[in-house]
Amino acid sequence: MALILVTGASGQLGNEIRVLSKNYSGYEFLFTDLDELDITDESAVNDFVGQSAPDWIINCAAYNFVDKAETEEEKAFLVNSIAVRNLAGALRNTDGRLIHVSTDYVFDGAANTPYNENSGVNPLSVYARSKRAGEENALTHPYSMVIRTSWLYSSFGNNFVKTILKHAAEKEFLKVVFDQVGTPTYAADLASAIMTIAARVIRNQKAFNPGIYHYSNEGVCSWYDFAIEIVSLSGLDCRVIPIRSDEFPSKVKRPSYSVLDKSKIKENYDLEIPYWKDSLRKCINLLR
Secondary structure (H helix, E strand, O other), X not given: OOEEEEEOOOOHHHXXXXXXXXXXXXXXXXXXXXXXXXXXXXXXXXXXXXXXXXXXXXXXXXOOOOOHHHOOHHHHHHHHHHHHHHHHHHOOOXXXXXXXXXXXXXXXXXXXXXXXXXXXXOOOOHHHHHHHHHHHHHOOOOOEEEEEEOOEEOOOOOOHXXXXXXXXXXXXXXXXXXXXXXXXXXXXHHHHHHHHHHHHHHHOXXXXXXXXXXXXXXXXXXXXXXXXXXXXXHOOOOEEEEEOHHHOOOOOXXXXXXXXXXXXXXXXXXXXXXXXXXXXXXXXXXXX
């Protein structure tokens, strides 16, 4: 029986994998968070992985406070980079697989066509640099996959969808930037993709292709478009006003364009990816 260790299990993606795990009765799952396993502690990681001997580690843990990272650089790198090095190191000299989740923020947004896995990276912030360092650390393990995703949301945790729903219920209007373009990703869809990949490789080890992959929902929108759709699907009476990024107070420059080309993951693992509006509707229905 394959053993899958999920780190960062209390976050959006970790919770979605926990929900899905009920459909994978042939596998054993270990869900950990800081209380069970501090992945920034190399010795603790080595001991835990050595004793449990997981066939897979799915690392959902991350420091995601983009603005706060500018003044907490050490903490951001500890969680997003050093911890990943610890996980990859603990699997060294084993056949264990590592899936590490990264971000579209490794790109600078200067492109006008979707970024593929070979596109040059240019992280603009402390957060983005810490995530890029984490990618490099993950890839030191020969049996690792890095999955970059974008604009993650879920019925679990804190995210843009929940923030818009909260403010739209309390205010007559909201201001949202229109000049940052990308694609929302429903964490339940990403969790399903990850488990589909894991299950396929568990059945056939030769199906595993290490390296970097991109995953988001299908389609393209701005944060303004995203907010409009959230308000519309929720039936709330709130006007959404488009503003430029320079009108929105932020310490951090974010990529103005971060659409991901998902051809590689679709072709290698025969995945069908839902359209972003369809997945958003599912999430909104859960939150009603």
